[in-house]
Amino acid sequence: MTASVFIDGAAGTTGLEIRERLAGRTDLELVTLADNKRKDAAARRDAVNAADVVILCLPDDAAREAVALIDNPRTRVIDASSAHRVAAGWTYGFPELGFDVAGAARVSNPGCYPTGFLALVAPLVRAGLLVADTPLAVHGTSGYSGGGKAMIAEFESGAGSAHRAYALGLGHKHVPEMTQHARLTVAPIFMPSVANIHRGMVIEVPLHAAHLAAGTTLDQVRGALSDAYRNAPLVRVAADPATLIRIEDDAGTDRMTLHAFASPDAGQFRLVATLDNLGKGASGAAVQNLNIMIGADPLAGLVH
């Protein structure tokens, strides 16, 4: 059966990337709007109600408005914005962590930074290696396409920076979903930054051995990650210790690679994830969720 899909915000960075991934699919029919109608509320109302699945690639307020336009019980939603990531009635779109995306009517795609953070931390909490009240820190660097059309224009005009830190007030819209979906009781300190590269991410979580269950070894940490992603083709746990990790490592793909390092002498661990902010961090994850929701091959249209 052919599923009809409407991408609201199809002219934006995430929307365009989803369209690329859906090109050539014969199991889907795209509902589209003419360029002069894409912000027209009546046209959008018709489109969202005509589609089996709506993918929202909009700023948060516009995403909330789009959901309010749906007036039938059939249309299902994948929201790429951060509007619904800890909202009641929404399923967090991270199937590798056990969220039931297949049966969900409302799916919120994870944020790009939380994708790396949660991939590293959630399995350790669930395995009992990391206690829920650990005060964690997470550092992330994103390519500038993570800021959408406005940031792409800024960096491509030469007004960006080689590397800049932001969210210095220690508030960022991704912190609630990191806390809740890792099952932490203490919000992590989140230190995002953006680099002068179009796409790609490196996300790091340092851990003191004192924060882990007594006697935890690097093999146990790697084992917990490997167990969690054994049947997850988009998430790879690096088997051999890397000597260098580059922001480009998973750029241009929909996969994510996880690394764990330790110095037993120093009593320190360092967890690192690489992914593409527009791949597993956004559009790739949206297509993966769509595939799961409509019963298609979960990897259809994805680069892994």
Ligand SMILES: NC(=O)C1=CN([C@@H]2O[C@H](COP(=O)(O)OP(=O)(O)OC[C@H]3O[C@@H](n4cnc5c(N)ncnc54)[C@H](OP(=O)(O)O)[C@@H]3O)[C@@H](O)[C@H]2O)C=CC1
């Ligand atoms: N870029 C990334 O790496 C990631 C993005 N996201 C999230 O995905 C969402 C989209 O981001 P991104 O694609 O980067 O952003 P962009 O700014 O590139 O695109 C947003 C699109 O939404 C359109 N738009 C804005 N308001 C409305 C409205 N009221 N009705 C219809 N269309 C509207 C814009 O129109 P116009 O073209 O006229 O400006 C634009 O085309 C955001 O919530 C973002 O936070 C999530 C993870 C990663």
Ligand SMILES: CC(=O)N[C@@H](CCC(=O)OP(=O)(O)O)C(=O)O
């Ligand atoms: C580099 C950059 O600016 N990144 C964006 C996050 C991009 C993203 O993940 O969007 P969501 O918030 O919808 O998940 C930011 O920090 O606001």
